[in-house]
Amino acid sequence: MFPAMLLTAKDLHKTFALPGGGSQPVLNGVSLSLAPGETLALTGESGSGKSTLLHLLAGLERPDSGTVTLDGAPLSALPDAARAEARRTRIGLVFQQFNLIPSLDVAANLAFQARLAGRHDARWCATLAERLGLAPQLSAWPETLSGGQQQRLAIGRALAARPPLLLADEPTGNLDEDNAATVLALMLELAAETGAALVTVTHSATVAAAMSRRLHLSHGRLA
Numbered sequence: 001m002f003p004a005m006l007l008t009a010k011d012l013h014k015t016f017a018l019p020g021g022g023s024q025p026v027l028n029g030v031s032l033s034l035a036p037g038e039t040l041a042l043t044g045e046s047g048s049g050k051s052t053l054l055h056l057l058a059g060l061e062r063p064d065s066g067t068v069t070l071d072g073a074p075l076s077a078l079p080d081a082a083r084a085e086a087r088r089t090r091i092g093l094v095f096q097q098f099n100l101i102p103s104l105d106v107a108a109n110l111a112f113q114a115r116l117a118g119r120h121d122a123r124w125c126a127t128l129a130e131r132l133g134l135a136p137q138l139s140a141w142p143e144t145l146s147g148g149q150q151q152r153l154a155i156g157r158a159l160a161a162r163p164p165l166l167l168a169d170e171p172t173g174n175l176d177e178d179n180a181a182t183v184l185a186l187m188l189e190l191a192a193e194t195g196a197a198l199v200t201v202t203h204s205a206t207v208a209a210a211m212s213r214r215l216h217l218s219h220g221r222l223a
């Protein structure tokens with residue numbers, strides 16, 4: 001018997017209006033499904049729509065047509081507030097640009113999403129800080145951290161609420177080779193430990209090879 005799917009996208013279409021008039025179709029019937037704990041790389045040429053697809057999977061944007069279902073609940077059909085709630089409690093997000101909160105120290109950044117989700121667990125946050133090599137920096141400001149440290153913190157923040165789904169957009173895109181390898185290994189280890197499924201948008205063959213499955217986006221469709 002197949003395991004119940006965590007995430008299902010069915011026949012997603014998305015077209016953007018162009019500033020000068022006209023429109024640009026970006027996703028043209030994209031479907032995928034992800035089992036709990038599965039890891040998936042989304043690859044494709046620059047501009048092929050990978051980030052757009054990730055945003056639809058995260059409920060950050062809505063498709064023009066098609067559905068995104070998370071744990072059996074229709075994410076894409078929910079009104080904005082309910083989608084934001086689902087994102088807070090069920091999805092961890094990691095971006096290329098780290099997106100840390102500059103006015104909060106490392107400890108508060110780490111705990112931020114878990115607090116929002118009403119699932120702060122001080123012991124788990126301490127474990128995450130330790131595992132991510134950030135324990136000595138807990139009272140530092142994010143701007144004083146290296147790029148690698150900032151991305152490790154962003155991963156910890158995304159996993160602090162133990163979401164069943166982690167979505168990452170070029171998580172190693174701003175890092176040198178050594179930091180990229182460390183961040184990739186930690187992201188995979190901690191996702192596996194928490195049971196989170198992972199979808200990673202990437203241009204990196206190394207990152208793509210580290211995922212259990214790869215899908216390539218081309219001409220608005222996945223293969």
Ligand SMILES: Nc1ncnc2c1ncn2[C@@H]1O[C@H](COP(=O)(O)OP(=O)(O)OP(=O)(O)O)[C@@H](O)[C@H]1O
Nearest residue numbers: 016017024026044045046047048049050051052053
């Ligand atoms: N909000 C938006 N409004 C208008 N056009 C958009 C918007 N978001 C994305 N696009 C366009 O959709 C296309 C796909 O963009 P997207 O960022 O999803 O591609 P990508 O595959 O992630 O690219 P890259 O690898 O360069 O990050 C691009 O042509 C982009 O200009």
